[in-house]
Amino acid sequence: MRHARIIFEGRELDIDIDANDRTTTPDGQELDVALDSDDITWLPPVKEPGTIFALGLNYADHATELAFEPPKEPLVFIKHANTLTGHKQVSYRPDNIEFQHYECELVALIGKAGKNIKREDAMDYVAGYTVCNDFAIRDYLENYYRPNLRVKSRDSLLPMGPWIVDREDVADVKNLRLTTEVNGKITQDGSTKDMIFDIPFLVEYLSQIMTLNPGDMIATGTPHGVVDMQPGDTVVCTIENICSLETRIVSEKEYYGDKY
Amino acid sequence: MTANTLVNSKLVCVALNDKSQLAALQDTFNEAPYKKPPTEPVLYYKPRNTWNVDGAQVEWAKDFDGNDVPAMAVGASLGVVIGRETCRVSQAEALDFVRGYTIVCDFSLPEESYFRPDIKGKCLDTSAPIGPEIVPADTIADPDALTVTIHVNGEQKSAFPLADMERSVAELISKISWIMTLKPGEIIAVGFAGDRVPVARGDRVEATIEGVGTLTNTLGGA
Numbered sequence: 224m225r226h227a228r229i230i231f232e233g234r235e236l237d238i239d240i241d242a243n244d245r246t247t248t249p250d251g252q253e254l255d256v257a258l259d260s261d262d263i264t265w266l267p268p269v270k271e272p273g274t275i276f277a278l279g280l281n282y283a284d285h286a287t288e289l290a291f292e293p294p295k296e297p298l299v300f301i302k303h304a305n306t307l308t309g310h311k312q313v314s315y316r317p318d319n320i321e322f323q324h325y326e327c328e329l330v331a332l333i334g335k336a337g338k339n340i341k342r343e344d345a346m347d348y349v350a351g352y353t354v355c356n357d358f359a360i361r362d363y364l365e366n367y368y369r370p371n372l373r374v375k376s377r378d379s380l381l382p383m384g385p386w387i388v389d390r391e392d393v394a395d396v397k398n399l400r401l402t403t404e405v406n407g408k409i410t411q412d413g414s415t416k417d418m419i420f421d422i423p424f425l426v427e428y429l430s431q432i433m434t435l436n437p438g439d440m441i442a443t444g445t446p447h448g449v450v451d452m453q454p455g456d457t458v459v460c461t462i463e464n465i466c467s468l469e470t471r472i473v474s475e476k477e478y479y480g481d482k483y
Numbered sequence: 484m485t486a487n488t489l490v491n492s493k494l495v496c497v498a499l500n501d502k503s504q505l506a507a508l509q510d511t512f513n514e515a516p517y518k519k520p521p522t523e524p525v526l527y528y529k530p531r532n533t534w535n536v537d538g539a540q541v542e543w544a545k546d547f548d549g550n551d552v553p554a555m556a557v558g559a560s561l562g563v564v565i566g567r568e569t570c571r572v573s574q575a576e577a578l579d580f581v582r583g584y585t586i587v588c589d590f591s592l593p594e595e596s597y598f599r600p601d602i603k604g605k606c607l608d609t610s611a612p613i614g615p616e617i618v619p620a621d622t623i624a625d626p627d628a629l630t631v632t633i634h635v636n637g638e639q640k641s642a643f644p645l646a647d648m649e650r651s652v653a654e655l656i657s658k659i660s661w662i663m664t665l666k667p668g669e670i671i672a673v674g675f676a677g678d679r680v681p682v683a684r685g686d687r688v689e690a691t692i693e694g695v696g697t698l699t700n701t702l703g704g705a
Binding site: 298482 | 492493498499516518519521522523525526527528530531532537545547549570571577585597598599600601602606607608646662663664666
């Protein structure tokens with residue numbers, strides 16, 4: 224089963240989506256709408272987002288691309304809900320920058336609380352998976368708590384969704400094709416098999432430091448193949464058997480409107 | 484997670500905001516891996532598992548082998564509590580968005596490097612007590628004129644006048660609001676004395692700001 228949050232006919236709804244793309248609300252109402260309909264507004268799929276952990280340099284080829292040695296210990300940074308937006312929504316490109324890139328990533332959603340979780344038990348704590356696009360503004364990088372919040376904590380720059388897929392419905396999370404298309408052309412093509420630190424490792428690692436709680440998420444990093452984005456571009460991040468996440472880039476002025 | 488914390492959804496902390504600390508580290512910051520001093524506020528989060536309350540125990544951290552860590556330290560900061568949505572505000576109007584003030588303690592492993600996000604050092608359960616209460620903004624005429632003190636077992640270990648901050652409260656609110664939209668109840672810990680105070684198991688730590696109150700916590704593990 225898949226789970227999403229949408230606005231449909233003026234109502235905010237938590238929906239379940241079955242294998243035949245049938246969509247039902249918690250009170251059993253079936254919605255008469257196709258998943259690709261423009262009548263659906265997609266919200267970030269986690270209703271009460273907790274701490275979002277994101278991984279840097281977690282694919283060896285991407286680390287090399289950025290001229291870094293692959294790390295011996297996970298490079299983890301934290302994000303919060305202000306960065307989240309949904310499928311088919313917009314993310315903005317700040318004014319006066321040279322390089323903004325997407326990062327297509329597999330996300331593991333934590334489903335129950337735990338501390339000191341053993342690697343072999345880790346998957347019991349994962350409720351499901353989704354896709355995120357963890358945009359970075361490389362111009363703003365500084366060597367203090369890098370990647371710093373100015374790069375990675377901006378409003379709208381973590382699109383996620385459209386839905387969460389239950390863990391038991393994904394046969395082999397360690398071998399999923401991951402692709403990104405910009406304006407219809409494939410620019411990133413990798414596999415989750417090339418992750419340096421896999422989900423069980425990360426759950427064990429993080430839970431040795433702190434308690435993980437339901438609603439926490441782990442965005443597991445991105446492989447080689449990042450390119451610059453400009454307003455007007457459409458980027459689609461896809462992970463096989465999970466979902467495809469579409470985002471349109473707008474200018475800072477268009478995004479903030481009256482607050483610009 | 485500790486219930487009834489005073490913070491809602493986000494606690495942003497400002498590191499390296501003590502002028503004398505920045506001056507002392509100038510040479511270090513011109514070398515690898517930093518290569519040049521910071522040009523923008525150095526920020527980190529204390530996530531929700533760290534949030535704690537006045538009077539509560541702070542856990543003594545364990546290492547990856549399950550043993551007690553050899554050392555912990557504490558810093559204390561004025562906590563600026565956001566009162567309404569704060570998006571891209573100017574420094575001149577920034578204080579209008581403040582609902583009130585409180586105290587934030589940041590218990591952590593000793594700060595050794597500022598190069599990578601310090602998840603292992605900073606994200607420890609119960610390590611961010613906030614309190615004892617939120618005093619209304621209009622009771623504090625000038626937040627940058629306050630002094631934050633830390634007493635350990637009754638003895639004063641640190642006094643940090645906020646006049647010694649590299650960036651003022653208003654400047655930080657403005658700068659941060661141009662990165663992320665802040666929501667009511669979110670808190671910014673605006674600056675800590677550069678010299679963090681070493682603590683031991685069982686220590687009683689009191690962080691005080693005149694007019695804001697005293698936040699008291701005890702280290703576990705004794």
